Amino acid sequence: MSGPALRQLAAHRSIHEAAHGQVKDMTASLRLLYEKGRDKEAREAEKVILEHWRDHIIAHADSEEEGLYLDVRKERPGLSETVTQLMRDHDLLRKITREIEKNLEADGSSDDRLSMYESLLVVNWHHSRDEEKYLLGES
Numbered sequence: 473m474s475g476p477a478l479r480q481l482a483a484h485r486s487i488h489e490a491a492h493g494q495v496k497d498m499t500a501s502l503r504l505l506y507e508k509g510r511d512k513e514a515r516e517a518e519k520v521i522l523e524h525w526r527d528h529i530i531a532h533a534d535s536e537e538e539g540l541y542l543d544v545r546k547e548r549p550g551l552s553e554t555v556t557q558l559m560r561d562h563d564l565l566r567k568i569t570r571e572i573e574k575n576l577e578a579d580g581s582s583d584d585r586l587s588m589y590e591s592l593l594v595v596n597w598h599h600s601r602d603e604e605k606y607l608l609g610e611s
């Protein structure tokens with residue numbers, strides 16, 4: 473999703489909420505799988521969750537940086553620093569996602585990965601609220 477929808481608060485917020493709700497539910501289900509010792513299924517579920525982060529949330533961030541953020545910087549130079557901060561949030565999402573992928577490939581600790589999935593949710597939640605507030609006029 474890109475273009476005009478990203479400039480409208482209601483449309484943009486509904487993109488955030490749909491994607492966030494899905495990864496939040498998937499993370500809760502993942503935790504249950506590990507608690508029940510269903511590790512093989514859990515690892516498969518992780519591949520789906522990571523794909524979701526990449527294909528929905530990080531792809532959304534990429535498209536903002538290629539369009540909306542450039543436009544905001546041009547049209548409202550006073551928000552340039554805010555855009556920089558929002559881009560740092562995107563970078564954190566990318567870094568944490570890569571860290572989880574590396575941990576999974578190396579057969580690392582599932583507890584560590586569960587903490588990182590929770591961190592992604594926290595960063596993404598605050599990022600979305602700030603983006604709605606500062607760039608899209610939510611007050």
Ligand SMILES: [Fe+2]
Pocket residue numbers: 532533536558562599603
């Ligand atoms: Fe964003």
Ligand SMILES: [Fe+2]
Pocket residue numbers: 484488532536600603
């Ligand atoms: Fe967004």
